[in-house]
Amino acid sequence: MIREMIKNPNPILYKELVQGMRAKAFIGIFIITQIVMVVATMAIVGSEGGSSNRSEEFTAIFWGAIAIPFVIFQPLLAIESINSEVKLKTLEMLYLSRLSARRIILGKFYSHMLQTLMIACTILPYVVLRYFAGGVNLLIECSTFVSIVLISALGTALSVSTSAFSVRNPRSHRARILILFIVFVFGSTTGLGGFTAFMRFGGGGGVNWMDFATFILMMPFVIYQVLSLGMSQVAPNSENNLFLKRMNCFAVLLIYLICRYFCDSVLPLFPVMFCFLMSALEGVFSGDANFRSSYVPVKKYSRIGLLVAPNRYAYFNWFNFAVLISVLLMILEIANDDLGGREKGMLIVVPLIVTLCYLVQLQLAQKEVCSRVNNFFVIGFVPFLLFLGIAFNDSLDNVLHNDAYEIFTICYIFYANIMISYGLAIQISRWKKEKLNTIHVVMATAGLVIVGTITMILKSVLIRRWEDFPALFPIELFPVMLDNKGVEGMALASIIHLQLFLSLLALHFMSSESAQKFFQLSAKKKESNQENDQVLVEEA
Structure with a gap:
């Protein structure tokens, strides 16, 4: 990947990085963060020898001071990334430069993340300095710091994707900014609080380090799935970028199937459900692209061509599978928890069987003779299955x-x-x-x-x-x-x-x-x- 970036550099990345580092907002966040870090670190070091409650209060202040710029302010700087191109009417020039929607979105995202990592590198000495104050587990501190950076990356990806919606709906951009700010303030801080509570107090609920490592391993795929929403908005109708989106979902599922046997909690389940359900909703709300790209994938990938075809017929097939696999994994996790984790093998075998059945179903869906029956099956299978689960709940209560x-x-x-x-x-x-x-x-x-x-x-x-x-x-x-x-x-x-x-x-x-x-x-x-x-x- 590094060699590819050197041979074929992304001009969006360099342009946005230079302009972003010169912006007053970035400089202001950088200076204020350093001042807050100095004050918080001096207060913590000065409290050495005090009560444990006092030390915990300073620790909470320290991580709160780090979380605010990373989780709220830095992601919000990316909210104008694509909207600025729309305002200046320079997006058409990017299309003429033969840059794909994927490279445009990733260039914007990487530039903001490099700015975030620059601030993170300047904060690391303060994290290490707290180690010398005593009573600090350096491994837990570094893990919490990595978690904050990853949450910041997820927020930045959400901002870039939200900004991309201004390509087709520029008038509602202010409303999107307000909604996104509310989500960052309430949603991100709540999630960060629960996540850091796990890291600091041993995680209760049977969560171990393998759960945390698996979750961290899945986060880049979750971030890419969020960015794929922005790619769909920026890309013209003739550009098909479904292949990487679908493969991203399968990659998350593969990591889950490999690592779940060694995990003790349901924490790795959430990234899988997030990716599949987001992809399912994006597909079902998308329209037909009646261009050459609509049928080329089926000809090029004869076995899985309908998986990446940009039309509603293929979207509904994917929606059915994505919802089914998400509900099934959730039910299996609950049943496994009830059995005390003795049936972890079912968590791996059953999703593989369902995925295989989906690939077989795609073969039938590509035949025009079977299209009507297949379409009726796809539209009605999930609600019918859920309805049966409600009607025969007494038989399933034991499981x-x-x-x-x-x-x-x-x-x-x-x-x-x-x-x-x-x-x-x-x-x-x-x-x-x-x-x-x-x-x-x-x-x-x-x-x-x-x-x-x-x-x-x-x-x-x-x-x-x-x-x-x-x-x-x-x-x-x-x-x-x-x-x-x-x-x-x-x-x-x-x-x-x-x-x-x-x-x-x-x-x-x-x-x-x-x-x-x-x-x-x-x-x-x-x-x-x-x-x-x-x-x-x-x-x-």
Whole structure:
């Protein structure tokens, strides 16, 4: 990789790095961080010999002083990385320079990360200095420091990807900045607190160093999956970058399958679910790319071509597999925890079997004769499976530690809310005669949340036993299905199931139309190739 960077340097990286280091924001963060570090370190060293509680307070202040610039300020500096190109109208010049979307996004990300690492190198002496104050485990301190840097990298990747959305939606950039700031302040600090608590207090819950090492090993793949969202926004429709996205998900799964046998907790599960679910949602909300790149992968990779084809028919096949593997891993983890970790082999064997079945299913999906049956199977398999899990929860309680109903219900709730919102967004886009975009999805989701909340409030005020009244909106699945067991929950949510059925039917028609276009393009390409071959033969 280093040789490739030397032979083929990324101009975006050098430009952004030079400009970023000269920026007042970076210089200000650098100076303020050094001042805070000096004050915090002097206070900790000066407290040597004091009470242990006092020492713990200074330690918390020290790591808090490090976390604030790394977790909040440094990632926020990247929020204008792509938006600045849109404002200055220089993005078209980058396209003309034959830079791919992948190199543009990675160049922006690497430049901001190098700035972060420069500040990190200046902070390392303060971390080591605390070792001489006594009562400090250097290994734990360095591990916590690495964790903060990785969280900063994840935040920077999220900022770069968020900034890339301004390519297609420049007007909503300020709203994205506000939402991202709230996420960094509340979400990142909460996650950092739990993560450092594990490192400092022994991690309770059976977490060991192998869990931590596996999690750290997965983080670069999680970061790349986040950056892939920005790549999709920057890339033109004719550019296909799905291969690396899909392989990234399989790489995370492979690390999980290799390392999970040596781990004692479910910590490695979260990066796997994050990558697969993010990739699944990105795919199902993407549209058809009816260009040459839509059928070239199938011809080039005859066995797994549909895995990386940029059309809705392929996206829904991937969505079905990604959701299924995520739910399955979660259920297996819960069952393994109930058995005291005696069945770790199932955590490895079952995902491999499901992956193999998915690859076999792709072979059938590439045949036009099987496309209709395959499409119906893909759209309806996951909700049907979750519905069966809810209906027959008594039979699964022994395996899932009496949590079968709650597990399948929560999965069904989120699936129904997402799919119904998506189906409504499709109807909004058709009503406005526009191409489906993020605004339509936001409008659909916000409308369901508002109307559902209002109806829940009215029911609680007007009807004492309001849970006995049929549910009307997807958000009501939370109180209705969790408060009622089995048949009662199904009956009360009958209208919601009707909404879900209509949404899945709309998705089925959309995927069928995409499959028809896909096979038509493939047929035209084959006819064109045959005509060209015939002309060459005649000329010979």
